[in-house]
Amino acid sequence: MRKGWKAPFIALFLIASTILSSCSASESKNGASFPSGASEANESTAPASGGELTYALATSPDTLDPHRSGLAVSVRVFRTIFDSLVAQLPDHTIKPWLATSWTVSPDGKSYTFKLRQDVKFQDGTPFNAEAVKFSFDRILDPATGAKNATALLKPYQSSEVIDDYTIKLNLETPSVAFLGNLSQAMLGIVSPTAARKYGDQFGQHPVGTGPYKFVKWDENSDIRVERNPDYKWAPELVDNKGAPYLDAIDFKIIPEEATRIGSVQSGQVGAIETVPPQNVLSLKNDAKLQLFQVNTGGLPYTLFFNLSHEPWNDAKARQAVQYAVDIDAIVKSLYLGTYERAWSPLAPTTFGYDPSLENGVKPDLDKANRLLDELGWVKGADGVREKDAKKLVLRYVDGSPNREKRNDIAAMIQQQLKKAGIDVQVEITKDVSTVVYTNQAYDLYGNSQVNSDPVALNSFYHSIAPGARPTLSHLADPEIDKLLEQGVVETDDVKRKEIYGKVQRYIIDNAVILPIYVFPYTVAATRDLSGLKFDSLGYPLFNDVSLAK
């Protein structure tokens, strides 16, 4: 999850909130935990206050400084500590949070926010326009070393404090996605006092306005946050507008899958994230546990061809691969049906998704062979195709560790393409950045991006300025460039959808990519937990969580 997370938009999807078909009362609460649908929740029994939740993470956050972080797992933790100016609901509507209201200038280049006046940072610092300005300027300051937040904040230019609780943000260019991005935790508002005090150690001592206060972080072990008793400014995403019910949350870091599963099965922890597919099935049958699964939006896990490499610059060659690969078999074998297959460069829940692409491409080995034959690649004695004494090689790079079984996908594609006479050379590397980004030494590389708006496509398919870093696909088509540029500024949803529909069809028709699966965020929890909700990006929200006594 190192890359990605740039322009967030949301597609929260609660696929399976509970496990057993016979739902108990408490389960149905979970089942109905759409952020807006507070209606049927918690009327019969008031959630119990108190208790501590232990929540096991699969990897360690890099930092708890929202502006400097680059990892999704960090967001899951610091979302509890930091609030944003606005909140976004699953239907993509923007709601107030720390800002009570806002106006957009007619040219779309400045936003004026009215702020809540009753908010305090956890260290006592008052929340005001200065704090907002400080936070955003901090992201722009190179000394901060901001990562993904920089991209999210684009095209922000400067802030003007109008009065204590009014602030005007100026943009370089108009952006349809800007307001949505502001709802992101990575653009959370930090305490200026604390940020100045701790400097580059702020990530170890984060202070925000969120429902939980940071207590301590034992590296590689756990991060503890406790209830912020003063909290009363929760957004519409959750039911409980006041201080959370839980006394504290312990985020344990348990990278080893078997240990993570074992620790929730033995009841040592209350909830674990990222349940592997094979365990999803078995945990569903565990009467002591409940299972949550939320599909994430943005770009699904996609294999990008490197269009600047021979022979994959030829659409025919790519199409041959497209036909030779059996993605259904991959999804079935590796994910046992718990992950959905992806069909488009966009995930189904993302704005502009074109469902007409579904079931469009079917595996057809004969067609693949025909295409390659037409290109002049002839099978040699070892079964590998050759042309002009060169073997048909596809260099497939993937990162380590084997997240979401992505290495296994490589292994399967290797075998599948062998039948078409393509020699897939798989390289699994710890050092993806060097191999892929610096050396561009790949023909096929997989990536995904949790995101909420189709503008995310820009950084993958728009051509680049001379000298800039190439996109993963190396696609450079003026027509696509034009469409993508229109997409950023087009305010009419219908037209926008049309624009992105064209882009998606182009990408699939030309086999620029192979979309593989849509990643669901999964959580397994003990049965005494209730009220776990997820925001529009699939990040857990702990405001409503309570533990049965």
Add this chain to the structure above:
Amino acid sequence: MSQLLEIDRVSIRFATGRGDLQVVSDVSFSIAAGETVCLAGESGSGKTVVSKAVMRLIDDENGKISSGSIKLNGTDIAALPRQELRSIRGKKAAMIFQEPMTAFDPVFTIGRQITETIRRHDRRITPNEAHQRAVEMLRRVGISEPEQRLKQYPGELSGGMLQRAMIAMALSCRPELLIADEPTTALDVTIQAQILQLLQELKNEFNMSILLITHDLGVAAKIADRIVVMYAGQVIEQASTAELFARPHHPYTQGLLQSITTMDSDRSQRLFAIPGSIPGHADLPDGCRFHPRCPYVSEKCRSEAPPLKDWGGRQAACWHTDRLIARGERPPAFEAAAAASSTPEPADASAGLPDDVLIELRRVTKHYPFGRSVFSRKKGAVQAVEDVSLAIRRGETFGLVGESGSGKSTLGRVLLHLERPTSGSVLFEGRELGALSPAKLREERKHMQMIFQDPYGSVDPRWKIGDIVGEPLSVHGRAGAREKKEAVLELLSLVGLSPAAYDRYPHEFSGGQRQRIAIARAVALRPKFLLADEAVSALDVSVQAQIVNLLSDLQRRLNLTILFIGHGLNVVRYVSDRIGVMYLGKLVEIAPGERLFRRPAHHYTRALIASIPTPVPERQQDLGVIHGEIPSPAHPPSGCRFRTRCPAATARCALEPPELREIGPGHFVACHDPAG
């Protein structure tokens, strides 16, 4: 006399990887109270096994008494359950061992180990009392500052001291029987004499019996009342010491006695040697087990084992004892065998030696420095050889004797330039070895060869005999493969080995045979000079004689010059034209062999000679045992290095180191006050 220990037809078997092996067959003998019985025999005769069986120690080595009884004071030890053995072990019978260095647990103090024994057998004794008794015992066995010694660890004491402590420990519970398994083999002659004398005294004082196991009939002669001779797991003869020496009733005993080099051995005669070697337990010959080596052998011997027969109060197991008695001392068969190989001519004695020096040491000193690192507090050197000058003449055999630590082996290595002297020079045929280039020196080595003490360590176990013997030839690039093989085969026959040895490995040979291999290798290049460093010390008496004879033969045939280093004084006397005596790095006396023994001038030489146990019972005397042990060569005494142990030391000796001076023809001594 009542019998304290009665061993009756005992057979002992050991469980091995490939089934049981009978190691001792049908052994019977007894020991009366207050008697010293010696169990004698070569290695492999089963004598140690018998001694261990008395305490049932073989139980822990996969051995068991398969038949017979061992009665100690009427209790049959062989039938005793293991738990009850503890009341016998250490209490009624105690044991001391060959290697005092390894017989103590290295990680406990001497005191702890002695008091542990005392309290083990009498719980009523308080630790304090036990300590007191330990102090007394140590004092009794002649250890000075016993309180101090009790606090020390075994590694901190010398071998002689440890053997004394071992005796103290063994006697601390006042056993009725003391079993001493080769108690002096690992010790120097001077110390050996001290220990034997101590045992003698203690036996009377404690009124106990002693079962002494030894391969050295000289030791047996010195303290035993009766001697039991074992061969290949059987008793072949037993008799009182005097009777046995006077008139052996078994050819083996006879051979043994004759192969001992004595003070009287005639240098012009070859030494007696029993041919062959003792058989292994796994491949015993049929009939009489000695018959393959016996000069009296007849058909009957080959097929039928002789019983142990009574001969007027003594016993022997031989079909031909009567012939033996009738013929007198010397079996003609042995003599014939000896005469057949070559006719010895009297070696040129002291007079009229040609003044043709082959090898010469000039003021050679060898120090081993220690503590050279920057931070060491003390620096110094072990002064192994100190200012030694010596000339060895062409064709002579020069003997070098001295206790362990006297520097004689170091001197040998320096002489061959295997180690460089710290100062001084070595001249070989007038050429200074130290000045030669490494390549030249290697070339020169053709002329100087060496035989080592340990026949097992001195040949590479991974090489075939043919390659070992042929190595010098290959090194010096002589001849092709076929010629080399021929040369090797010739060498093998020269040293008395069969050509079949060519393709075999060292471990298939006995010690004596291996020493022959080493000799064959040493003479392969027809060297002018041969260094024999303790070349026969590790061998059994009978084999020792074979090797000594071989060396003399070769010397004559190949016109060798030999430096013979040894601590067995008799052997050195027999082989050497001239003898040098070393003490603590210094050459203290040089004299023609006969003269040195007849008229020793240095007090140390006198003491050495006096310490030799003579295998003639009548001659036993308690004279001249020197006291104390050789000091550390790192801190030699000032002045005369021997003065700390010298009976004739004066104040002058402490101040002024004596120089070698001539006191007779070819007789030099370094002493201020030489004995007449």
Add this chain to the structure above:
Amino acid sequence: MREAASVKTAWRTKRTPTTLQRTVPKIVVARWMSLTAGAVVLFLIACALVPQWIAPYSPTDMQADRILLPPGSAYWLGTDYFGRDVFSLIVYGARESLFIGFASVLVGGVSGALLGALSGYLGGWVDSVLMRIVDVIMTIPGVLLALAVAAGLGPGLWNIVLAVAIASLPNYARIMRGQILSVKSRPFITASRSIGASELSVFVKHVLPNSLSPLLVMACIGVGTSILTGSGLSFLGLGVLKEIPDWGALLSQGRGYLTVAWWICTFPGMAITLFVLSVNVIGDELRDALDPRKRRE
């Protein structure tokens, strides 16, 4: 005291029966453990050499309709999540695994032994310098060293071999040095020198051959250790992704399925354990056979 000690050794050795006598019956009669171990190792080596004769299926044949089948008559050890036959995978995986084991021992053992031999034989400042270097390498735990090398060079069979080899090098160097030191002082070395043999020839012909046996034992056991270290690297995500994974990778990749399909990781794990166990048993046996003191019994 030197003389006395040698006398003793001499006597002791004399009772030793010949090699042939003592080894043959031992092996035939009482060594069922070693025999079993030998059989296991031979079988696995056969797997490495001619897997196609042993494995019933192709190890790369992925079939989505036979995934996660438990052990049965068609698939003896079940199938994995790709739908591959686990038994065939183990048979084919032997090649990679044994390669890691043997190659790293060869590389680490040979270079370590060379270093130790030089150090021990030359002595002096060479010894001091080399041994200090070895000391330094030893302060860094082997796995960390392997981790650093593997992380730096990236995953690759040879890189793993190199990583494991470097980590094991100090041990070989130390053992070899000690061995050389003890052999160097034995009389037959002096004997050879006194004949006039050159230093090099003494070293090559006498010192080296006589110093190798403990190294052999160590190498034997080292083959197992290397495979374990290799599997540890797989676990830490530094393994090699190959069409035919080695056992460590199989075990590491399959461990997530332990509760769902135990056979995927259990059998490769057993293959590792069985192999390591066997080479250890053989190593112990070798140690006994090569140690003259042990041979006495």
Add this chain to the structure above:
Amino acid sequence: MAKVIAVRLLSCLAVVAGSSVLVFCILYVLPGDVVMNMIDPSSMSPEAIANLRHELGVDRPFYEQFLHYFREVLRGDFGKSLVNSEPVLPKIFAHLPATLELAISASFVSLTVGLALGVLSAVHRNKPIDIAVRIVALFGISMPTFWSGILLILIFSVFLGWFPAMGSNGWNTLVLPALTLGMLGAGFIVRMVRNSMLEVLGEPFITTLRAKGLAERAVLYRHALRNALIPGVTMMGILAGEMLAGTVVIETVFSRQGIGRIIADAIMAKDLPVVQGVVLFTAIVYVIVNALVDISYAYIDPRIRRLHNDRRSGWA
């Protein structure tokens, strides 16, 4: 005596410094780029990356980085993590205790189990119990620890529920990891104790002890074991290294805090200051343990003490 200690200390320092230098060199030579690992390369301009490089000082030549680092270390400044700017020294101090806790308790398990089984095995040589013990010991050293660790979690946490599956707080979270790592060590110790016990039991002084009439128990435990332990003490030094190394895997499996995981992560991220710092500390721990081993060696074995004394008083 002061001099002896000073020498010892100096040589320890030299070794520690050496291992530091070695790691610095290895990491410098090996390919990979900390900066590229740190950032999202697609969102930063090449100039920004160059700036970051400069800021971190990783664009300077080798010897400069090298000298700079060691100058700072001598001043007591171990630098900051390149990844998250955390100061290295406090980071190590925060994690060292958990690792030591694990390593020490695992060593304890190894020692107790290893000693008991080793003696048992040697005493009942070639009997069924010996063979059983040896097989168990062999399993201990033949199983990859991550596998045996997961098995233990399944058995003792999931099915039996006796011990927690993970964590590093409280004794009960220590049980399974210590057991996993301890089994490995125990395997080695059993073999070592068995071998050296057998060797000691073949020594002549054992015959003396029996001849004295000592009870077999006293022979075995008071005398033989103590002698057999002498090589075992040296083993402790090696064991310490093994245990420290083992924590890398074990801490990951059991999600424990500790420097094993820190260094594994740091190595993969090429976070040089952290790797350096941790290696320095493990080297120090290793050297300290070995110094202790040497001292206790001399304590247990009077022969060594004598060697020291002799060295002082004359014998080489």
